[in-house]
Amino acid sequence: MDATTHTSFRLSKSLAVLSAITPLVLLAGLIWWFFHGGSQLIERPVPPIEQISIRRVELKPGEFKLTIRNTGPMPVEMTLVTVDEAIWKAEFSPSPHLERLQEATVRIPFDWVSGDPYKIELFTASGLSFEKEIPVAVETPTPSARMFLVFSAMGFYVGILPVAFGILWLPFLRQLGKRWINFFLSFTIGLLVFLGVDALHEGFEVAGALPGVFSGVGLLAIGFLLAFLFITGIDQFLRSRPDAEGRDASLILAYMIAFGIGIHNLGEGLAIGSAYASGEIALGALLLLGFTIHNTTEGLAIVSPLARSRVRLFHLALLGIVGGAPAILGCWMGGFSYSDIASAFFLAIGAGAVFQVVWSIGVQMMKTAEGNLFHLSNAAGLMLGMVVMWATALLVSA
Amino acid sequence: MTSFEKPDSLAISRRRFLHRGAITVAGAAALTTFPAQKAQACMECLTEKLDGKYPIGKTTLVGDQVVPVSSTSASVTVPLQGQYQPELAEAMDPTRYLTAFDYGRVTPRGAGTSQREYLVVAEDKEIEVAKGLKFPAWVYNGFMPGPTLRATIGDRLIIYFENRGSKPHTIHFHGVHPANMDGVFEVVPEGKTFTYDFIAEPFGLFPYHCHMMPLRKHISRGLYGTLIVDPNPPRPTATEMIMVMHGLDVDLDMENEFYAVNGVANYYAEHPIEINVGEKVRIYLSNMTEFDLVNNFHLHANMFDYYPNGTSLQPAELTDTINLCQGQRGILEFSYKYPGMYMFHAHTSEFAELGWMGFFNVKS
Helix, strand or coil, X not given: XXXXXXXXXXXXXXXXXXXXXXXXXXXXXXXXXXXCCHHHHCCCCCCCCCCEEEEEXXXXXXXEEEEEEECCCCCEEEEEEEECCCEECCEEECCCEECCCCEEEEEEECCCCCCCCEEEEEEECCCCEEEEEECCCCCCCCCCHHHHHHHHHHHHHHHHHHHHHHHCCHHHXXXXXXXHHHHHXXXXXXXXXXXXXXHHHHHHHHHHHCCHHHCHHHHHHHHXXXXXXXXXXXXXXXXXXXXXXXXXXXXXXXXXHHHHHHHHHHHHHHHHHHHHHCCCCCCHHHHHHHHHHXXXXXXXXXXXXXXXXXXXXXXXXXXXXXXXXXXXHHHHHHHHCCCHHHHHHHHHHHHHHHHHHHHHHHHHHHHHCCCCCCXXXXXXXXXXXXXXXXXXXCCCCC | CHHHCCCCCHXXXXXXXXXXXXXXXXXXXXXCCCCHHHHHHHHHHHHHHCCCCEECEEEEEECCEEEEEECCCCCCEECCCCCCCHHHHCCCCHHHHXXXXXXXXEEEEECCEEEEEEXXXXXXXXXXXECCEEEXXXXXXXXXXXXXXXXXXXXXXXXXXXXXXXXXXXXXXXXXXXXXHCCCCCCECCCCEEEEEXXXXXXXXXXXXXXXXXXHHHHHCCCEEEEEEECCCCCCCCEEEEXXXXXXXXXXXXXXXXXXXXXXXXXXXXXCEEEECCCCEEEEEEECCCCCCEEEEEECCCCEEEEECCCCCCCCEEECEEEEECCCEEXXXXXXXXXXXXXXXXXXXXXXXXXXXXXXXEEC
């Protein structure tokens, strides 16, 4: 940096402070002016469109309970409620009047039939209606010991078991030559790219369904970069420690893969838990098996960098837990208090983590591949990884 | 709202009725022709001179006039005879509407007939069509449905129409009249007036509505009502009610979200109509529902005589359910044998559960 040009712009301390706060003062003045009649010029005489988002539907015996939020630009007055196109009693608490971004619960006493579909419509004072479809009426689980166990078991089937199975491939991996190791690392990259793209796609879907006020896509970008930079930071930190020389870089890479896959599995658990809670996967056994098969290759991905290093059993167990256990946490969260905002955010974090790991494996391979990163066997491994994920994903596309 | 006071007695209201008739003879003489441009002046004379306050519910024949008779069950007065007062329309509700027959400003015309002058004003008005639910309606005389105009066969009807709304409107009456009184080609732009002038025939029940295009929009926004032409001599004395069945397209998407009789969804379910055991009830029923082809009326625990279109004095059938297509109408007559709470509603259950439901509270 050229010191002389730098100093030519130097201000006195007080002027510097003034320069820092001037834009803020101007902005505050504009806000004041807007709230004191200044906005009249651009205001239209038509009423702004009201916006209500139905955030959660709970089915209790003899009752629908909806959580709604006013996500429009103005206060909203709620009036009639219909269930399957029939006016029904409904109780709004704290009030049918919702200020901007305010939440309310709507209790509708209704003797619903288990397994039937329902359509609930909420009308505002100006006659706009907001609709929520319940595809299959199933009682919403409450955090009981039994439901806790059910969701834990789901997470176990979907996360822990398949990852553990995959880790058991390690002795086999150790028998392979260098080219085959690289083949499986490429396979892992392909697998992770598929997971990352899939998570991003789902993230965009969930974010797109979010009310506009939450800027869903922006939230995705935040989550993605947060995860990417966080894992990169941890990687840098571990490598820069004084004792890092003795530590096996491949173990760090394995943990990073496990972490990325773990966050991905958290998102998967969220989806499974919430779908189960809302009755969308009432016939869940086959679907769970699909997820188990789909996720078995994740274990292989985690241990693929470890083919040439000595690893203690403790680390293998911990890798399995880091990669698989978040699925259990996800099932709990999705089942007991699903939030589409959290879901979009976790999907973005998962994608960011997965792509960071793809990057790290690529860098690692670059160092050892002796300039032949795109060798036919590596390319074949990458494609095979993606195809295997695509094929096993067919099992879970319910 | 002192104008809604119940008249002290029948005698007083009848005296005021006759008094009013005398006042208007002179005014009517000047109006032997009824060009549209004179309508404004006429409305002024109406609002100045008329402060009608009439008992309603039953009708009877006095001389050659069909006049209202005070009813034991209906305790509401109609201040809107022959005129429109927005402040009084504010107080209108389906219970008042039920028995609010507008007989017009009456001038004897000879041969047992009368000349009846009515003022009908179209305007834009927000109507509360269900609890808290506001509908940006287009209305005749401040309420949806519009006023129930009533006359006797052979009467000369003079309807001063003023359009205070934001769109061109007309009034198209069903019944027999000349082409230029049909409210189709004689568009009344915003701020303008028109005078409909024709002889009421035949006797029966006739819907009226705006006939501007798009028709469905102009009707579903609230521009409809009923003209009752009584036979001479009139039908036997009964407790009479008007019921207009209609849809409520509250989000203006050309589909009905709710249904109602006389403007407000579920009103008579929350405010049951009180009648007595053995009391003869006559309902003038019409269907002004848009978007749905058929609406219907079902009476619980009873049967009614049905007179299609009200054009005969002989009932066509004894039934408990009647189907009406768009624009169809008829007269129902019944009385209850046992006391209690009885439901009436559209037998199209969807409509019933979306607001077209009510009760008769039959007292012994």
